[in-house]
Amino acid sequence: MSALGDPISEWAGGFATGGLVHLNGNSLGPPRVDLTDRLAAVVTDQWTPGQVRAWFRDGWLDLPRTVGDKLAPLLGAAEGQVVIAGDTTSTTLFNALVAACRLRERPVLLIEAEAFPTDLYIAASVARLLGRELVVESRDGFDTYLGEHGDRVGVALAAPVDFRTGRRRDIGSTTALCHAVGALAVWDLCHAAGVLPTNLDTNDVDLAIGCGYKYLGGGPGAPAFLYVAARWQSEVDFPLAGWHGHADPFAMTPDFVPAAGIDRGRNGTPPLLSLVALDHALEPLVAVGIDELHRRTKELGEAFLAGLRPDIEVVSPRDPDQRGGHLALRLPDADAVEHGLAERNVLVDARPPDLIRVAFAPLYVTPEHVRTATEAIHSVLAPPN
Numbered sequence: 474m475s476a477l478g479d480p481i482s483e484w485a486g487g488f489a490t491g492g493l494v495h496l497n498g499n500s501l502g503p504p505r506v507d508l509t510d511r512l513a514a515v516v517t518d519q520w521t522p523g524q525v526r527a528w529f530r531d532g533w534l535d536l537p538r539t540v541g542d543k544l545a546p547l548l549g550a551a552e553g554q555v556v557i558a559g560d561t562t563s564t565t566l567f568n569a570l571v572a573a574c575r576l577r578e579r580p581v582l583l584i585e586a587e588a589f590p591t592d593l594y595i596a597a598s599v600a601r602l603l604g605r606e607l608v609v610e611s612r613d614g615f616d617t618y619l620g621e622h623g624d625r626v627g628v629a630l631a632a633p634v635d636f637r638t639g640r641r642r643d644i645g646s647t648t649a650l651c652h653a654v655g656a657l658a659v660w661d662l663c664h665a666a667g668v669l670p671t672n673l674d675t676n677d678v679d680l681a682i683g684c685g686y687k688y689l690g691g692g693p694g695a696p697a698f699l700y701v702a703a704r705w706q707s708e709v710d711f712p713l714a715g716w717h718g719h720a721d722p723f724a725m726t727p728d729f730v731p732a733a734g735i736d737r738g739r740n741g742t743p744p745l746l747s748l749v750a751l752d753h754a755l756e757p758l759v760a761v762g763i764d765e766l767h768r769r770t771k772e773l774g775e776a777f778l779a780g781l782r783p784d785i786e787v788v789s790p791r792d793p794d795q796r797g798g799h800l801a802l803r804l805p806d807a808d809a810v811e812h813g814l815a816e817r818n819v820l821v822d823a824r825p826p827d828l829i830r831v832a833f834a835p836l837y838v839t840p841e842h843v844r845t846a847t848e849a850i851h852s853v854l855a856p857p858n
């Protein structure tokens with residue numbers, strides 16, 4: 474029997490795939506089949522009878538922290554360091570970056586040129602706001618810059634997975650490099666959370682953020698998460714100092730007194746139903762565990778490559794340990810390929826100018842999906858010369 478078909482496969486039947494092969498890399502996969510029941514139960518059993526009281530008696534006010542604690546083991550974080558404040562990734566990144574810069578009063582904010590555009594935009598805005606210099610360096614130049622000008626860098630923002638190529642950056646060694654020059658390391662985990670071990674605690678990460686709707690499967694616009702290492706929690710000063718980050722929100726005092734611990738990363742009333750959906754999505758991921766999720770992703774990726782026509786250019790590293798959960802293929806007419814595949818019920822995504830990303834979410838992508846995808850790609854492309 475092939476190694477494909479491990480117990481993890483049992484979870485695949487629990488997703489409402491709608492007959493689609495979802496390899497889009499990786500924005501919004503299928504919901505679990507019982508999500509509707511879970512959401513309906515909250516409406517029927519908590520909201521309806523409790524109404525405003527449900528915030529207090531059904532644990533709703535604690536959900537940003539309890540869901541954060543549920544996510545924590547997938548990130549390699551001990552309890553009390555992850556919160557789902559309830560905002561977008563972009564907003565959460567802004568909050569984290571300003572807070573990190575306030576912890577290190579040095580002139581430079583460093584970011585990789587290959588970062589996802591929102592990270593470049595937010596970092597530029599933070600630099601303008603705080604009067605810092607934004608230094609944008611290519612992936613390799615990033616390390617060189619830290620080596621040569623590290624004493625000027627207050628904060629470095631990086632991602633463990635390049636959103637285009639899938640190429641990995643090692644969290645431990647980059648964080649250690651930052652610390653060696655006295656800078657803080659902030660990580661964008663959007664393309665890693667739920668698919669790659671990030672070991673935030675053992676890697677000594679300072680702050681990290683990531684979205685809830687990619688491999689975590691939290692649903693459309695799922696709220697982002699924020700990690701703040703315990704050692705920073707009493708010092709960190711977030712710019713979005715809303716009342717839910719207050720030590721005693723319902724005292725309603727005029728002065729802001731930050732909450733102790735990770736709660737100070739919260740700001741306003743959390744999007745309750747979205748938190749419930751994310752909580753629900755985390756259950757199977759946590760049950761399986763990040764090492765097994767990662768193993769399965771690699772296995773699916775390798776099966777895909779084994780079935781792919783050899784003339785198709787693979788931009789991602791061939792070594793599965795050097796890439797995240799997706800593979801990028803270079804195809805001149807990427808948009809047309811994306812559409813051609815969608816007509817065959819295979820969802821991938823084109824990223825300008827000429828890349829197709831194919832992602833292997835470990836719980837609902839099956840070996841059959843992988844075979845269907847390679848066959849569909851070959852049928853959409855012209856035969857090789």
Ligand SMILES: Cc1ncc(COP(=O)(O)O)c(C=O)c1O
Pocket residue numbers: 561562563564589591592632636661663664684697
């Ligand atoms: C690496 C990365 N960071 C940030 C974002 C932005 O997230 P949001 O749209 O939730 O603000 C995305 C995806 O959109 C992303 O891939």
Ligand SMILES: Nc1c(O)cccc1C(=O)C[C@H](N)C(=O)O
Pocket residue numbers: 498499500589636694
């Ligand atoms: N959030 C998305 C959406 O709602 C629709 C389409 C794409 C997205 C994305 O997240 C894009 C993604 N960050 C990327 O890596 O390209």
